[in-house]
Amino acid sequence: MNSGQAAVMVLAALNVAGMVGVTATRNCATPRYATLAMLLVAMPFAFGANASSVYGMMAVGIITAMLLAGMISMLMQNNKLLVRTYLAERRAQKLAVTDSLSGLRNRKSLQDTMRSLSKTWRSGGRGAVSFLYLDLDGFKAVNDEHGHIAGDLLLAAVARRLSASVRDSDPVYRPGGDEFVVILPGGDETVGETLAGRIITACTEPFEIGLQNPVKIGVSVGGATSVQGGLAPIEALAAADKGLYAAKRAGKGVYRHHPGRPTPDAASSPSAVRDGEPTEGLPR
Numbered sequence: 115m116n117s118g119q120a121a122v123m124v125l126a127a128l129n130v131a132g133m134v135g136v137t138a139t140r141n142c143a144t145p146r147y148a149t150l151a152m153l154l155v156a157m158p159f160a161f162g163a164n165a166s167s168v169y170g171m172m173a174v175g176i177i178t179a180m181l182l183a184g185m186i187s188m189l190m191q192n193n194k195l196l197v198r199t200y201l202a203e204r205r206a207q208k209l210a211v212t213d214s215l216s217g218l219r220n221r222k223s224l225q226d227t228m229r230s231l232s233k234t235w236r237s238g239g240r241g242a243v244s245f246l247y248l249d250l251d252g253f254k255a256v257n258d259e260h261g262h263i264a265g266d267l268l269l270a271a272v273a274r275r276l277s278a279s280v281r282d283s284d285p286v287y288r289p290g291g292d293e294f295v296v297i298l299p300g301g302d303e304t305v306g307e308t309l310a311g312r313i314i315t316a317c318t319e320p321f322e323i324g325l326q327n328p329v330k331i332g333v334s335v336g337g338a339t340s341v342q343g344g345l346a347p348i349e350a351l352a353a354a355d356k357g358l359y360a361a362k363r364a365g366k367g368v369y370r371h372h373p374g375r376p377t378p379d380a381a382s383s384p385s386a387v388r389d390g391e392p393t394e395g396l397p398r
Contacts, residue, residue: 115159115162115163115165115166115171116162116165116166116167118166118167118168123166123168123171126159126162127159127174127178129155130155130156130159130178131181133151133152133155133156134152134155134156134181134182134185135185137151137152137155137185138152138185138186138188138189138192139188139192141189142189142192142193142195142196143193143196145189145190145193148189149186149189152182152185152186152189153182156178156179156181156182157182159175159178160175160178160179160182161175162175163175163178164176210222211223211226213287213288215266215269215270215288216269216270216272216273216288217270217273218273218276218277218286218287218288218294219285219286219287219288220287220288220289221287221288221289221290223287224287224289224295227285227287227297228347228348228351231243231297231340231347232346232347232348235340235342235346235347236346238342239342241299241300241342242300242301242302242339242340242341243297243298243299243300243301243339243340243347243350244297244298244301244302244303244305244306244337244338244339244340244350245295245296245297245298245306245337245338245339245340245347245350245351245353245354246295246296246297246298246306246309246310246313246335246336246337246354247293247294247295247335247336247337247351247354247355247357247358248276248293248294248295248296248313248333248334248335248336248358249292249293249294249333249334249358249362250272250292250293250317250331250332250333251331251332251333251334251366251367252330252331252332253265253268253269253292253331254292256268256329256331260325260329264323264324264325264329267323267324268321268323268329268331269288269292271321271322271323272292272294272317272321272331272333273286273288273294275313275316275317275319276294276296276313276316276317278316279309279312279313279316280296280298280309280312280313281298281309283299283300284296284297284298284299284301284309285297295351295354296309296313301339302339303337303339303371306337306339306371307337307369307371310335310337310369311369313333313335314332314333314335314367314368314369317331317332317333318330318332318333318367332366332367333367334358334361334362334366334367334368334369335357335358335361335368335369335370336353336354336355336356336357336358336359336360336361336369336370336371336372337354337357337369337370337371337372338350338351338352338353338354338356338357338371338372338373338374339371345374349374350374352374353372353373353374354372354374356372356374357369357370357371357372357374358370360372
């Protein structure tokens with residue numbers, strides 16, 4: 115800009131305009147870096163234009179500063195749009211695998227988890243995984259007597275107690291109705307029995323859901339464990355479901371572990387692994 119040579123000055127101007135424009139449009143994910151890059155490119159040019167002895171260059175320097183300000187503003191707006199889009203996608207992904215009533219993971223999330231566990235099990239992944247299958251005792255009576263809104267509030271309250279009763283590493287699912295599933299990574303039969311007892315104790319305490327009197331219900335729990343060389347994860351989940359039936363038959367409000375030894379015709383059952391993948395239908 116101080117050379118006085120028109121060709122060099124035009125090249126400098128084109129370089130600045132091109133670099134600022136490309137940086138602003140392609141780096142909206144990193145606004146601070148992009149702003150710094152544009153300032154490093156445009157400010158020396160603007161100072162050089164203002165200091166140039168060539169007539170009219172001061173106006174070019176002022177225009178460059180205005181261009182820079184506009185590009186930074188556009189950069190920030192694009193960054194806000196990008197962040198909103200990203201957060202909206204994250205919310206949509208979360209809603210797709212979250213039960214809107216209880217806030218727990220839903221049936222689709224459970225199916226995805228079972229597929230992942232099955233792949234790990236087939237590839238020789240080590241470590242036991244235990245499953246707890248839960249069903250509320252007395253929920254239908256609350257639903258019939260006080261209405262579905264009360265039932266929904268009760269399910270949400272149960273979900274909170276379940277989440278508080280298990281470890282942080284234990285995901286809780288609501289596949290539907292008043293049934294819940296807890297997966298215990300690395301958990302054996304002893305861990306499953308301990309957590310099942312904690313859940314049963316927590317759910318026997320009365321629930322305040324806005325009615326005149328607290329609501330009392332219970333929970334029955336079935337459990338099973340998947341280990342390498344033994345039950346596959348989908349088979350263990352089906353075994354936990356059978357354990358739940360055994361707990362119901364035993365008088366409810368108890369835990370029953372089911373060994374769930376696979377049978378020769380297990381592959382033909384609705385909950386078996388088909389073509390290396392669990393079917394869409396889960397137990398129960």
